[in-house]
Amino acid sequence: MTETVIKLENLTKRFGNFTAVDHINLDVCRGETIGLVGPNGAGKTTTIKMIAKILRPNEGKILIRTNHSGLVDLENVSSTVSQMGFLIDIPSFYNMTAYELLKYFAKIQKYPRDKIDSRIDELLSLFKLSEWKYEKVKNFSKGMTQKLGIIQAIIHDPDIIILDEPQTGLDPLARIEIRKYIRKLQSLGKTIFVASHMLYEISEVCDKIALINYGKIIGFDTVENLARILKTSILKAKVLNKIEANELGPIIERLSNRLKPYLDQELDPSISKVPVTYRPDKQALRFYYDGKINSQAEILSILIKEFDTDFTLTSFTQPKTSQLEMVYEEMVKDNLPEGNNTRKGGAK
Numbered sequence: 001m002t003e004t005v006i007k008l009e010n011l012t013k014r015f016g017n018f019t020a021v022d023h024i025n026l027d028v029c030r031g032e033t034i035g036l037v038g039p040n041g042a043g044k045t046t047t048i049k050m051i052a053k054i055l056r057p058n059e060g061k062i063l064i065r066t067n068h069s070g071l072v073d074l075e076n077v078s079s080t081v082s083q084m085g086f087l088i089d090i091p092s093f094y095n096m097t098a099y100e101l102l103k104y105f106a107k108i109q110k111y112p113r114d115k116i117d118s119r120i121d122e123l124l125s126l127f128k129l130s131e132w133k134y135e136k137v138k139n140f141s142k143g144m145t146q147k148l149g150i151i152q153a154i155i156h157d158p159d160i161i162i163l164d165e166p167q168t169g170l171d172p173l174a175r176i177e178i179r180k181y182i183r184k185l186q187s188l189g190k191t192i193f194v195a196s197h198m199l200y201e202i203s204e205v206c207d208k209i210a211l212i213n214y215g216k217i218i219g220f221d222t223v224e225n226l227a228r229i230l231k232t233s234i235l236k237a238k239v240l241n242k243i244e245a246n247e248l249g250p251i252i253e254r255l256s257n258r259l260k261p262y263l264d265q266e267l268d269p270s271i272s273k274v275p276v277t278y279r280p281d282k283q284a285l286r287f288y289y290d291g292k293i294n295s296q297a298e299i300l301s302i303l304i305k306e307f308d309t310d311f312t313l314t315s316f317t318q319p320k321t322s323q324l325e326m327v328y329e330e331m332v333k334d335n336l337p338e339g340n341n342t343r344k345g346g347a348k
């Protein structure tokens, strides 16, 4: 079950001299659900549009495994890749009924004509849209339109399903529904590649997450590993007055030495290279510690008693953000492009 079905090799897309997708390498294996997660503008849609052959890469290539051969360059595969189904952008479906629309897409995808009607009924029923078969799509709610978009993507029963922000514009209940349908597709053995800017939403249904920022993949691992990496416990201490840049280095060093017995000795460098950090913008010190409640008490006591001339604490907390959100934040923060790096010296 580790056969690669999509392989991105140094995939690069430039718009003028702006690099939207920057030498991306990624393997998607059969039956896996991979999440491509990153903030708006990270390059997710551009990546997907290249896989859909809507855009041509400037560099690198996309390899796909066709039904009858090994990995081949997508360039050399006929323009409609019937093995793949796409949901890109928010669908806008004119004045057609759900039935007319799906029939139209099934024909484009050359689905066997005599099977189209039963396929449409099967999918409308699976997605609980049967009653809306002959309704005009323009009267559908956002959630229903999005579901129809997913049906459109899989109408020809592709093995690989590629969804761009399937949860966009949906309320929380509809987002739960979409996750349910993604699981349904998984249970059918489909390979799914889904782009989203909502890490938490999507992590629940993904086997692996590729974090993308400024066009670069900055992390690719299983959800469990990403979460486990961050099992590290964190304490956040806010200070009353900004710590000046020239004082920061020595303070961090003294903190690190004095608190050493309570800090995380096996801190994963992909989370943080040092166990004590300071974010000037938030006026917050962060301690990666061993997670023990006694250590919390010791750290607090030492901060108050021994660092009272260095700073005044205004709060001392364990941040509640989900662990995975935090990995994301850390990774994104460390990957600001050159010339746009607003971090003050010593922040990390």
Ligand SMILES: Nc1ncnc2c1ncn2[C@@H]1O[C@H](COP(=O)(O)OP(=O)(O)O)[C@@H](O)[C@H]1O
Pocket: 015, 020, 038, 039, 040, 041, 042, 043, 044, 045, 046, 047
């Ligand atoms: N056709 C285009 N021309 C110029 N810039 C573009 C074009 N399409 C996307 N971009 C830029 O490329 C970057 C990545 O966009 P996109 O792939 O849509 O990001 P995402 O889907 O992750 O939000 C953005 O900065 C966007 O403005």
Ligand SMILES: [Mg+2]
Pocket: 044, 045, 046, 164, 165
């Ligand atoms: Mg996008």
